[in-house]
Amino acid sequence: MEKILIVDDSALSRKVLTGILSEAGFSVIEAPDGMSAIEKYFIEKPDLVITDLLMEPMPGLEVLKKIREMDKDACIIVATADIQDATKEEVMKEGAMAFINKPFKKETILDAVSKVLEGKKS
Amino acid sequence: MILTDFQKYAIAEVVNIAFGRAAASLSELTGSRILLKVPKVEVYTIDQLPSALSGILNGEVCAAHQIFTGQVSGDALLILDVKGATALTSLLTGEEVESIGTSAKEVLIEVGNILLNACLGTFENMLQVQITFSVPHLHLHQLNHTINTLRIGNEEIKYVILIATSFTIKDSNIGGYLMIVLGVVSLDKFIQCLNSLGKDRLL
Amino acid sequence: MENFVYKVAILEWVNNTFKFGVFTTDKNLNITSWNKWMVVHTNLSLSDVLGKNIFDLSGNLIDQKFLRFYEQALNGQVIVLSHVFHKYLISIPPEPQFAKYFDKMQQTAQIAPLVHEGKIIGTITIIEDVTERIVKEILLKNEKDLAQHYLDIAGVIILILDENGNIKLINKRGCEILGCDKQQVIRKN
Numbered sequence: 001m002e003k004i005l006i007v008d009d010s011a012l013s014r015k016v017l018t019g020i021l022s023e024a025g026f027s028v029i030e031a032p033d034g035m036s037a038i039e040k041y042f043i044e045k046p047d048l049v050i051t052d053l054l055m056e057p058m059p060g061l062e063v064l065k066k067i068r069e070m071d072k073d074a075c076i077i078v079a080t081a082d083i084q085d086a087t088k089e090e091v092m093k094e095g096a097m098a099f100i101n102k103p104f105k106k107e108t109i110l111d112a113v114s115k116v117l118e119g120k121k122s
Numbered sequence: 123m124i125l126t127d128f129q130k131y132a133i134a135e136v137v138n139i140a141f142g143r144a145a146a147s148l149s150e151l152t153g154s155r156i157l158l159k160v161p162k163v164e165v166y167t168i169d170q171l172p173s174a175l176s177g178i179l180n181g182e183v184c185a186a187h188q189i190f191t192g193q194v195s196g197d198a199l200l201i202l203d204v205k206g207a208t209a210l211t212s213l214l215t216g217e218e219v220e221s222i223g224t225s226a227k228e229v230l231i232e233v234g235n236i237l238l239n240a241c242l243g244t245f246e247n248m249l250q251v252q253i254t255f256s257v258p259h260l261h262l263h264q265l266n267h268t269i270n271t272l273r274i275g276n277e278e279i280k281y282v283i284l285i286a287t288s289f290t291i292k293d294s295n296i297g298g299y300l301m302i303v304l305g306v307v308s309l310d311k312f313i314q315c316l317n318s319l320g321k322d323r324l325l
Numbered sequence: 326m327e328n329f330v331y332k333v334a335i336l337e338w339v340n341n342t343f344k345f346g347v348f349t350t351d352k353n354l355n356i357t358s359w360n361k362w363m364v365v366h367t368n369l370s371l372s373d374v375l376g377k378n379i380f381d382l383s384g385n386l387i388d389q390k391f392l393r394f395y396e397q398a399l400n401g402q403v404i405v406l407s408h409v410f411h412k413y414l415i416s417i418p419p420e421p422q423f424a425k426y427f428d429k430m431q432q433t434a435q436i437a438p439l440v441h442e443g444k445i446i447g448t449i450t451i452i453e454d455v456t457e458r459i460v461k462e463i464l465l466k467n468e469k470d471l472a473q474h475y476l477d478i479a480g481v482i483i484l485i486l487d488e489n490g491n492i493k494l495i496n497k498r499g500c501e502i503l504g505c506d507k508q509q510v511i512r513k514n
Contacts, residue, residue: 010138012131012319054138054159081142086155102139103248151410188403215409225462228407228433235405243402255403257435 034058186234249315
């Protein structure tokens, strides 16, 4: 069973995503902030990370960079309300594998997860 | 009437999404990248508001004010202190603004309009409520005067959803408040819609 | 009946006398009304524009880039377009005395939904000519900049005090001589 780490300071967002992913057969771990996300990545070694961007004190971009530093093969999807093109460019430049805007449909997130995980296998 | 933690998270997340859209609109308008943060959501009665904001917003404040009606009705305001308002206008226009003149007021009305439309529009979509908006106005008054104008009209107890926010433009940070003022009936309807969030509408 | 008569009288006034441009559209953004201000300033009569799409008017009067704002209005939102960001909504020349400052009239506009019996039936746009005000702001700023320049090139300290003896203004040379930043002394006694 593939393991996904969800990083978001919104308990509601984490709850909704956990529900969708668990129902789809994934094992889900949650982190409410950047520091605990990095700890959990190190301990749990998830197959995929889905992270929000606007978080404090450690923004999602920082989380992305630090996880990629620890593991250059880390698969990370960014799910954010920030729809500016400049943000997407910055995030993809730092190694994110997909960029999804909130609010998203169940199909959108599952589609992105499956594409990234298939890409990882190949 | 107090919001549960879930309800506060729900409001914060809806406003987060709204601000994502507003930031993109402001970015397109100004050519600068803009970050809008949603740090905190609290609910107060309108009588509690002056003491909740004392020490944070002092003296004259700029308030972009829009009335909304429909299934949920009330007032929406974006409030900045004068210093923050002039700094924001300077950053958005790229010109040094020393005081809130007519052109600066127009800028603040448009920025307030973008933010308030984004918030109310997102609430409308995500909470499945129908809302009609009024033409926005800008007030430049002492905070207490601005709060008192919200009491005028009827004796219904009013609640204020107070959302602290900050704009980051070109590495400068400006703080402000978004206020959604609702009567008891509208707040109740609003809460009912919040409770169904996450079931049909995804974040 | 009396109420209706007053409403008609108000509409007549808006159409013939109002100092702002006002026009309305249906849900497809085809023009349904065009007041006298619009006729005078665009040289397009009501018969020239009635039924036409706002983006198909002669001279490319309204740029396609404003479509998203009209779509928002048709969704129920009120839109404010400040001249600071948008310069103008309707592309028309300014009054002749301002032509040396701007090639287009500077405008602030509002676009709102037109609602009848709870349903959105179209849009209403209100346009204010702000060119004169902007020209005055520019001229005032130029005067202020010139005055500041004279203050800055003066070789002596120049201070302006209010009635309580608090410093309201200090020139550049004053700061240099006193060895301080302007912000350190402004409003100090």
